[in-house]
Amino acid sequence: MAELHARWHQSMAELPAEQWQALVGQHLPFYGWDWLHQLEASGSIVPRQGWQPCHLGLWRGDLLVAVAPLYLKGHSYGEFVFDQAFARLADDLGLRYYPKLVGMSPVSPVQGYRFWFAPGEDAAALTGLMLELIDEFCRRNHLLSCNFLYVDPAWQPLAEAAGCASWINQQSLWHNPGYRSFDDYLASFNANQRRNIKRERKAVASAGLQVTPLVGAEIPPRMVGRMHAFYAQHCSRWGAWGSKYLTEAFFTAAAQQLRQHLVLFSAHHGDPTEPVAMSLCVRSEQGLWGRYWGSDVDLDNLHFEVCYYAPIEWAIAHGIRSFDPGAGGSHKRRRGFLAEPRVSLHRWSDPRFDAMLRQWLPRANALMREEIEAINAELPFSAAPPPLDQRAA
Incomplete structure (x- = not known):
């Protein structure tokens, strides 16, 4: 010493x-x-x-x-x-x-x-x-x-x-016990909640929206700037309680130096680089963390699709073992997240x-x-x- x-x-x-x-x-x-x-x-x-x-x-x-x-x-x-x-x-x-x-x-x-x-x-x-x-x-x-x-x-x-x-x-956490598909994940629910999740996902698709993951080098730098705009917009909805911590400069730096850790889930009508809603997740080899989201449209269930279901589907496809969706929200419990x-x-x-x-x-x-x-x-x-x-x- x-x-x-x-x-x-x-x-x-x-x-x-x-x-x-x-x-x-x-x-x-x-x-x-x-x-x-x-x-x-x-x-x-x-x-x-x-x-x-x-x-x-x-x-x-x-x-x-x-x-x-x-x-x-x-x-x-x-x-x-x-x-x-x-x-x-x-x-x-x-x-x-x-x-x-x-x-x-x-x-x-x-x-x-x-x-x-x-x-x-x-x-x-x-x-x-x-x-x-x-x-x-x-x-x-x-x-x-x-x-x-x-x-x-x-x-x-x-x-x-x-x-x-x-x-x-x-806090809430989703674990992957070895699912091979989103259907495997759905099979873990009781029949009533399985129907609810299918209905929630269908509502987004019926509105003409697709959700596309953009990962690492696939992410155009301008998309990260767009993500900051969504983040700022979402924070502003809460007024004085909006908790807007990160500057646009941080998102710009992320696009340049941290992009290998980023996954964007873009909700769009045609071109994934023209989103109407988006969430930002951070990844490692085994873990995924949900961080921020925002939307230009007011659509029921869009938040669940962009922030929970699409990331879970992507995590299963890429062998991710756990997904931490962020703080708060008892609604996470009904969508596959344990209290830990x-x-x-x-x-x-x-x-x-x-x-x-x-x-x-x-x-x-x-x-x-x-x-x-x-x-x-x-x-x-x-x-x-x-x-x-x-x-x-």
């Missing part, structure tokens, strides 16, 4: 892309150097938007041996783990809740957050060391909390052993605040496990429920 030294980095540009990528790997695009860098460089994730990059790196000379992507946050937007009750408790105790330190891929509720280490390093020891450095940073800057969201289950035990408190929330636990890990610097929340968490987590089990017991399709992690008790 003596030969290591820590640095706090205020932008991804301060960190070497190749070394970062060697630690993180390719399986989760949302933590790749290009993705995180473009969020910052595009003006999407920057201090004036309430996100101050504050990444922790451990170095051995000029070699990056461990990283933790972190952000100082002046609000709780773009996290989708709703800690407003924590903020109210802090206010009741006369404590300042913001700013707080958050570890996640910004505005992406995607499971997989962790500290990353070079091969051969002691992951448990480095986790403990980095958490000590984070605690010191929080004390020095008078921060009440550090929060790691959508944690990688493989890293979770190391952080818990070093004193992090676990909080269970839930998602764990966030927390550290609080004030002893009273820490003690109160650690006393509350076991009961809250037990209730969430019961809710997840109840939801999955009433699904209109056959599926093996995901195991519930008993460690976050």
Whole structure:
């Protein structure tokens, strides 16, 4: 440990892309150097938007041996783990809740957050060391909390052993048990819901619309700009609650540098490059994530087709093992998505605040496990429920 030294980095540009990528790997695009860098460089994730990059790196000379992507946050937007009750408790105790330190891929509720280490390093020891450095940073800057969201289950035990408190929330996920076709997927539903899905898809086709996937190099750059327009339009429909986080510059950069991870589902009358509605998904070899959508037409069931059914059909055809459709939406349950636990890990610097929340968490987590089990017991399709992690008790 003596030969290591820590640095706090205020932008991804301060960190070497190749070394970062060697630690993180390719399986989760949302933590790749290009993705995180473009969020910052595009003006999407920057201090004036309430996100101050504050990444922790451990170095051995000029070699990056461990990283933790972190952000100082002046609000709780773009996290989708709703800690407003924590903020109210802090206010009741006369404590300042913001700013707080958050570890996640910004505005992406995607499971997989962790500290990353070079091969051969002691992951448990480095986790403990980095958490000590984070605690010191929080004390020095008078921060009440550090929060790691959508944690990688493989890293979770190391952080818990070093004193992090676990909080269970839930999210939706589609699993592919080995379907060979969309008909196989339909066969998993009861007869009533199978008819409903067929009727929903037929309504879109009867309106004269086709949905075409455009993947990677097939995507014309201007289509990604069009996708930003759909995204902005959809956000504007919610007014002040629209949650428009990403700039057009991020979408432009995605078209140039991240296109290999993108799948666009274009709803169109003839030419797929002239869509009337579109969704953007992000892919890896085994996973698909639904991110954004928008439409120029108001058509019942179009959202389900563009955001769920067409991506599921494409995922089956390409051997994708899981599809995360994004945060929110109980309507996902009736369309093949299980409720699954998602764990966030927390550290609080004030002893009273820490003690109160650690006393509350076991009961809250037990209730969430019961809710997840109840939801999955009433699904209109056959599926093996995901195991519930008993460690976050």
